[in-house]
Amino acid sequence: MYVRRSAVTGIGAIVSCGLAISASVMFPRLLAQGAQRTLVAVFAHADDEGSAAPILARYARDGVQVYLVIATDGAQGGSHTTIPPGPELARARSEEARCATDALGIHPPILLGFPDAGLGSYLEDRARLFHVTARIQEELQRLHPDALITWGPDGGSGHPDHRLVSSIVTQLVRAGAPGAPQRLFYVSLPEEAVRTLNSDSGEPAYLAPSPKYITARIPFSPADFDASRRSMACHKTQYPEDVVEKLSAATRDALKGELPLSPWLPAAATTDLFR
Secondary structure (H helix, E strand, O other): OOOOOOOOOOHHHHHHOOOOOOOOOHHHHHHHOOOOOEEEEEEOOOOHHHHOHHHHHHHHHOOOEEEEEEEEOOOOOOOOOOOOOOHHHHHHHHHHHHHHHHHHOOOOOEEEEEOOOOHHHHHHOHHHHHHHHHHHHHHHHHHOOOEEEEEOOOHHHHOHHHHHHHHHHHHHHHHOOOOOOOOEEEEOOOHHHHHHHOOOOOOOOOOOOOHHHOOEEEEOOHHHHHHHHHHHHOOOOOOOHHHHHHHHHHHHHHHOOEEEEEEOOOOOOEOOOOO
16 A cells, blocks of 8 residues: 555555454354354455454454455555565565464455556546456455445545445345455545555645444454454555554553444444445
């Protein structure tokens, strides 16, 4: 994930340490009755899952089948590495993604391999746009999730790759595409974090959702928080160790144990993705 790679350090970290979703009292009962649940997170880049990492860890710990779909190959984004952009960096970032999913206790990442930092340009090429849409839909049809997580229409940081992935996932849900559930939740970044990380390019353009749309406020446990910290530490091309630790401590205090999420459709307050 990145806004400008020179400024990215900490975007995923700022959110990843505090974001989480826990099952409600009813959810363990559903599992006990034999109902299997599947949660899929769809993001643009390896390390974007930091915005939902404790969510993924918590549901996996509760017995949910949790998958991470990453649209791009990561070949252009390495803010803290000597590896030059290209195939070698793409390989390194794919290994970091696998390390991160292992830390979270979820299934290995599903890497679609589209060009990093290039998805925004797909809006100018219908054939390529339809291709990436079809690939994401194929994965949703194969996995058949009960709930989805992705960036909001703001892309979290405003990044074009993030925005396109959000748009495609929302399109598939709106269209009732095979495998696309109606339970879609948007992750966002704190406005203060976006402003800080974009300090060299002016104020962010209304990226944070209005509080009235944030109707899912989900608690997380210390174990989920620790899993998210360890998963973020896997992304060594993005986050130095000292940044991981510093931002982990800061966000633990700032979010006070719960994550705000925006459902795709306005909904009553909830503490569970599946209710």
